[in-house]
Amino acid sequence: MSPIARYFPILQWSKEYNKEALTSDLVAAVIVTIMLIPQSLAYALLAGLPAEMGLYASILPLVAYAIFGTSRALAVGPVAVISLMTAAAVGNLALQGTAEYAAAAIALAFISGLMLTVMGLFRLGFLANFLSHPVIAGFITASGVLIATSQLKHILGVDARGHNLIDLIGSLIAHLPETNLATLAIGTTATAFLFWVRKGLKPALMSLGLKARLADILAKAGPVAAVAATTLVAWGFNLSDAGVRIVGDVPKGLPPFALPSFSADIWSSLFVSALLISIIGFVESVSVAQTLAAKKRQRIVPNQELIGLGTSNIAAAISGGYPVTGGFARSVVNFDAGAETPAAGAFTAIGIALAALLLTPLLFFLPKATLAATIIVAVLSLVDFSILPKTWNYSKVDFMAVAATIFLTLGFGVEVGVSAGVLLSLGLFLYKTSRPHVAEVGLVPGTQHFRNILRHKVETHPSIVTLRIDESLYFANARFLEDYLYDRVVCDEPIKNVVLMCSAVNEIDMSALESLEEINRRLDEMGISLHLSEVKGPVMDRLQRSHFLEDLTGRVYLSQYDAMKALTPKTSPASAA
Structure with a gap:
């Protein structure tokens, strides 16, 4: 393999590209685009950013990964855990107004992208092996609980704040009397519908005579149906006057291209957070990529994946987005939909760009409760407390590490939790190897x-x-x-x-x-x-x-x-x- 082809995997798979692969990639792109539009909006709001930044983070990063990534099915973009970590990182800065907050998130993506790219060029992908998978599973489980809890304020239509579970629950209880009943009705209905869509829509459609593939595509479009229905209801009954919070004006057009802030104060303040986001994002992404590659007897190159994710984050930064990584749910959907090459991601980027150009005016009356329901349903699939009894039965040392990670994440916030996870993983390695059998x-x-x-x-x-x-x-x-x-x-x-x-x-x-x-x-x-x-x-x-x-x-x-x-x-x- 030539040195150029090693760093540009597109030069390898593009040689074998044909009409069959094009058809498969286009079909996968349509399905992922349908899924990604509401997710992108929702995750941007989770990060505390304007909704359009979720769309911006789902365009150019997908193109960058198609050029530099080695996974045929990985779909990069905003994900729940990284969005929560972005909110925690930028929220620690004393910033005034939405513009400064967004600029800090863009800088965070750029710093993370540089870190990942440099790590890839110096072939440092092995460093991710020092993070124990049980600890990462504990962190993701705790993060899922935190994320779902943080979205209950949108379901209830109240103001609630907090970076840990105790503060969030306390704030929710304090504001409970202020619950907006119209918002609660929309939020609970959307949540129940989306839970049913995940398990029940496909079998129901197949029982009506639809073929499995078509039924699957329609089931994946469930969140879009929830968005459309609740937007129409909010518009038709003018629910914004009744206190239902809506997305409001989403700027129409392609993302603005500009360099991120190079302020020394912002960079020094965000450096540690960017490092943690890079580590967690890479571990999550490479785990998904390896799992999907194994199903087709393909392989990925971890060091090149660092470059792929790094350039994706740099692309997000210069196009008005925020940190991205490979998402589990959308990557599985991309794989199941038949994606043959990373070109499916590039086609998805085109679909998101068209949505940003044409559909954003239709999102004005979209209730934030619907986006919160989308997030809650997505992240609860990440919550898996079975890791506790598994590790207890297998290794008490691993159990203590997992339990500590979950407790610290829930009790002290996501940054403390992920920092503890990294330190515990290294500590476990040193402890186990310092007392060899x-x-x-x-x-x-x-x-x-x-x-x-x-x-x-x-x-x-x-x-x-x-x-x-x-x-x-x-x-x-x-x-x-x-x-x-x-x-x-x-x-x-x-x-x-x-x-x-x-x-x-x-x-x-x-x-x-x-x-x-x-x-x-x-x-x-x-x-x-x-x-x-x-x-x-x-x-x-x-x-x-x-x-x-x-x-x-x-x-x-x-x-x-x-x-x-x-x-x-x-x-x-x-x-x-």
Whole structure:
């Protein structure tokens, strides 16, 4: 693959583009466009931004991803969690008026885009692997609860504020007597309808004789039907005079192209938030992309995905949008609708652009309660508290991390929650690897296999101790190995040889090498020889560049069986269970 094609995946898939792919992509684009219009408006309001910014964030970013992205089905744009994080980040700034707030959100998208692009160019996609999936699942679940709760004010037609669950609920209760009944009727009806659409509309249409594909397309258009119906009701009965809050004037036309703010104060204030949004957005996006790619035996390139998402966010910033990422719901819809290439996203961008040009005047009387219902129905599908019993049964350490992430997100807000999630993920990694599993092993009778003496009936010899290290050795666990080994051999007179079985050791860093040198010296003083077995090639190459092998009191054996044969005295071995 040429260097240019590596950074421009469009040059690869466009060579194979044909009429069949064009037809599939156009059909998928129509379906996703129908779904994306109400979602874009709703998520912009969730971020505290003018509704049209949701449309702007759904045009040029899709084109950028079609050029630089590697997933054939991923659909980028505004998503609920990133919108909530945008609101939290920009809300922390002391800004005056909508224009300054919007400018900060645009700058946030640009900073995030630069971060993601630089990470992709330097091939830093592996950093996302340090975020544990249970912690991310806990964060998304808590965020879903926060988002749904924050939208209840639009369902009730009241003013309520707060960045955490306690503040939101307290504010809602305080304003409950101010509930607007007309707004409540629209909001609850739209919510109930959208919940029914998700599960019941497609079967109902098929029972009337419609084909599955057509029924599916019409079911995906359910939110558009809710938007159209409630807009007509609000217009026909002039509900805005009755206190029903409507979207109002949405500027008609394509997004304005301009550079974002380069204010040092804004950039320094938004830097950490942009980093958190970049990390969460990338993890969510790449997880969806990998899942969908696997279904068609395709593959994505994580480092190039960073560039794809980065350029998408830069495109959002220069076209009046705010941070975007790959959305789970719309990507699945795009995949199910038959999207064959990223061109489906570009066609969707054209559809959104036409909507921005032609349809925005029709949105004037759209009730905000309907958009709130769209958000609530969408985000509740993200809420999955089953992660708590799953992690409790499987790993108490993971459970504590997930529970802490959920509690901190709900209790202290989304930025504290995601920061805690990142730190807990790293902390879990360090904790687990700092205490590696070390097993004393023996020979399974009649074989050349070695297993844990506490789990199997094996043959050992009192003069030989074989320890299998089930982790790479590095600075965080080097001292643990020293202490473990000394505790095992001290005051055990028959021991003459210690063998470290390194079949699971992929890396030995400098700190671990110094620990091995110290172990070798201490054992020598005790009259015990240190041996290694089953050392992997790359690890052996590095050891040979040091003096360790020259000073080693024992030998390095190709296999543990060879070590056992060479070191066992010519007496019958003792059995151990």
